[in-house]
Amino acid sequence: MTRTNKIIRNAIFLVVLFLLFMWRSGxxxxxxxxxxxxxxxxxxxxSEVVHVEDFDKGKYILxxxxxxxxxxxxxxxxxxxxxxxxxxxxxxxxxxxxxxxTWGSSYQYYKLYGIINxxxxxxxxxxxxxxxxLAQTExxxxxxxxxxxxxxxxxxxxxxxxxxxxxxxxxxxxEEK
Amino acid sequence: MPSADKEEFxxxxxxxxxxxxxxxxxxxxxxSHILDKKDDYIAEGYDxxxxxxxxxxxMGDPVEIGxxxxxxxxxxxxxxxxxxxxxxxLFVVWHIFVLGSQLLRLLFQENLLNDIPKENIVYQxxxxxxxxIDDTVIHFTHVVYEKNGDLNIFFKHYDTRLWGTGxxxxxxxxxxxxxGNEYFEGGSYASGGIISNCRRIxxxxxxxxxxxxxxxxxxxxxxxxxxxxxxGDTHDQDK
Numbered sequence: 001m002t003r004t005n006k007i008i009r010n011a012i013f014l015v016v017l018f019l020l021f022m023w024r025s026g027x028x029x030x031x032x033x034x035x036x037x038x039x040x041x042x043x044x045x046x047s048e049v050v051h052v053e054d055f056d057k058g059k060y061i062l063x064x065x066x067x068x069x070x071x072x073x074x075x076x077x078x079x080x081x082x083x084x085x086x087x088x089x090x091x092x093x094x095x096x097x098x099x100x101x102t103w104g105s106s107y108q109y110y111k112l113y114g115i116i117n118x119x120x121x122x123x124x125x126x127x128x129x130x131x132x133x134l135a136q137t138e139x140x141x142x143x144x145x146x147x148x149x150x151x152x153x154x155x156x157x158x159x160x161x162x163x164x165x166x167x168x169x170x171x172x173x174x175e176e177k
Numbered sequence: 178m179p180s181a182d183k184e185e186f187x188x189x190x191x192x193x194x195x196x197x198x199x200x201x202x203x204x205x206x207x208x209s210h211i212l213d214k215k216d217d218y219i220a221e222g223y224d225x226x227x228x229x230x231x232x233x234x235x236m237g238d239p240v241e242i243g244x245x246x247x248x249x250x251x252x253x254x255x256x257x258x259x260x261x262x263x264x265x266x267l268f269v270v271w272h273i274f275v276l277g278s279q280l281l282r283l284l285f286q287e288n289l290l291n292d293i294p295k296e297n298i299v300y301q302x303x304x305x306x307x308x309x310i311d312d313t314v315i316h317f318t319h320v321v322y323e324k325n326g327d328l329n330i331f332f333k334h335y336d337t338r339l340w341g342t343g344x345x346x347x348x349x350x351x352x353x354x355x356x357g358n359e360y361f362e363g364g365s366y367a368s369g370g371i372i373s374n375c376r377r378i379x380x381x382x383x384x385x386x387x388x389x390x391x392x393x394x395x396x397x398x399x400x401x402x403x404x405x406x407x408x409g410d411t412h413d414q415d416k
Contacts, residue, residue, distance in 0.1 A: 003251075003258045010261035017268035024275055026342040041336075041343020043310045044396045066397060084344070089396065 027081040031059045034074040034082040044070070044089045051140035055109060055147060058085055062113055062145045067092045071113040071145060073106065093117075098173040099124065101144075103159045108150040112159055116142050121172055123165040130156035183211055186233045193243025196255035203246055211236060282370045289331055289366070289376045290319060297323045300407040308400040310393065312337045313346060320389060320404055327363075328382035328389065335372045345369070350393030350400070352379050354386030 001009070021027075028034040032049065039045035047065030054060075058075035073085025086106050093100040093115045101114025112126055116139060125135045126146050134146050150157035164173040187207055191200050211232045218228030236242065290301075299322045306317040319331040334346050345367065352360040362380040367373045382389075389404040 003254045007254065007257050007261055010258070010265050013265050014261060014268065017265065017272065020272060021268060024272075024342065037343060040311050041313075042347065043313070043398050068396065088344070 022081065026083050027077055028083065029081065031061070031074045031082045034084060035061045035072050035088070038072060038074070038084040038088045042088050044068075047090070050143050051145060053145060053147060056149070057109065058082065060111060060145065060147060062140060062143055063090065064115075064141075064143065065090060069093050069100075069102075069113065069115050069143060071111055099144075099162075099164045101162065105150075108157070109147070110150065110157060110159070111145065111147045112162070113143065113145040116144065116164070118164075118172055120166040121164045122167045123169075125163045125165070126159060127161045127163075128156065129158040129160050182230050182233045183208070186211075186236060186239050189239035190243040190246065193240070193247045194250055195247055196250045196252035198259065199250045199255060203250070207236070207242075279371055282368075283372060286368055286370070286372075286374055289368075289374055290321065292376070293321055293323060293329065297325070299324055302404065302407065304404055306402050306404065308393075308402060309337075310398045310400070312343075315346070315349060317391070317402060317404070320406065322382065322406070326381045326384070328360075328379040330377040330379065330389070330391070332375050332377070333372050334375065346373070346375075349377060350391050350395075352377070353390040353392065354383055355388035355390065356383055356386050358383055358386070 022029075026034075026037075028037065031052070035049070036046060039047060045063070045065050047063035047068075047070060049061055049063050051062040052059050053062070058073060061072045061074065063070045063072065068090030070088065070090030072088040074082050075085045077083045087104060091100075091102045095117050098118035098121060099114055099116050101112060103110065103112035105111070116124075123135060123137045124139075124144055125133055127133050128148070132148075134148065136144050136146060148157065159177060161176040162174070163171055166172050187204055190207060191204055194200050194203060211229070214232035214235055215225070215228045218231050219225060223231065301322075302320045304317045304320055308315050308317075313334055313336055315332055315334045317330065317332045319329075321329040321331070323329065330349070330352075332349065336343070348365075352363075354360075360379045360382060363378045365375065365377045367375040387406050389406055391402045391404070393400045
């Protein structure tokens with residue numbers, strides 16, 4: 001067998017072994033396949049992907065599934081592959097509130113997401129512990145997502161409050177933590 | 178002492194081989210040829226020095242040979258071959274280690290039932306109830322009630338996709354009895370692996386209950402398992 005043939009044989013072995021390695025290591029070629037597998041393995045979904053947003057470690061995937069809203073995370077791995085992040089399951093939203101939401105963090109990466117039930121809501125603002133105000137006027141099929149990164153594990157970056165406004169700037173919903 | 182002619186010939190040939198890792202093999206092969214021919218000439222009656230010079234001369238032009246051998250021992254092909262060989266070995270070792278350790282764990286799994294001393298058992302029930310959520314099969318195997326009021330639910334779970342990876346099983350659901358009690362206190366253990374052996378301990382389970390109800394209702398997945406218990410006046414140990 002010539003060296004060229006040996007290289008071809010090795011390349012075939014490597015493809016098979018690499019696929020096995022991916023399979024055993026929970027690695028995926030695309031963020032959405034990691035997301036779908038993540039949901040199924042935790043017995044949730046399949047949800048409808050409404051919005052995908054990049055962050056340093058990977059992607060946030062904002063989804064709707066029946067009575068639940070979720071924001072799954074998938075992380076980049078080995079340069080071009082993807083693996084599970086955290087929080088694949090959602091919260092059951094209360095349709096009687098103008099907006100309903102939840103928030104959480106993983107290390108210094110924070111996210112707050114939710115649903116708009118009152119179609120008068122035109123703008124949502126959140127306030128962080130250090131007084132920073134983040135606002136959103138573009139929503140994703142009735143859902144919203146705020147993401148931010150703390151510079152360190154400082155309480156200043158905790159979520160403090162949320163307000164929803166109508167087109168005239170009148171507060172429709174307000175909640176402080 | 179090596180002949181200058183032979184060494185010069187080999188040096189000249191090898192100076193054209195760019196893939197350095199092959200030089201030693203080529204040197205060995207050429208030297209073997211020369212020595213074979215030298216032996217032939219000696220057998221024909223030539224003295225060793227003359228025989229070696231003739232053998233080297235028979236080999237031909239060292240430059241031509243070197244250039245030709247260099248084509249056959251292309252450094253890019255050579256390095257690719259070496260690197261892919263090393264990668265195949267690394268992957269195979271990794272798979273043997275990972276899959277092998279999982280298979281060993283599967284073969285030598287401990288029997289969790291043995292963790293409960295026999296003298297503490299009020300009754301033991303063999304169960305054979307299987308439920309499935311997505312790709313996960315949960316197989317309830319035993320229920321053991323202890324004198325201290327602990328009810329132990331033994332089960333195994335596995336993924337129907339061969340050795341599938343994913344989140345581990347979060348829980349088997351809510352634990353209730355036929356008297357309307359719901360139980361929250363307790364603990365659990367899971368061995369992990371391809372087939373995970375698990376034990377769920379429910380504290381202060383009612384002695385009077387004669388039905389254990391395990392119900393799962395999360396995110397549109399549901400199951401309900403009802404296991405009759407040996408309750409009432411006859412709490413004899415099931416041998």
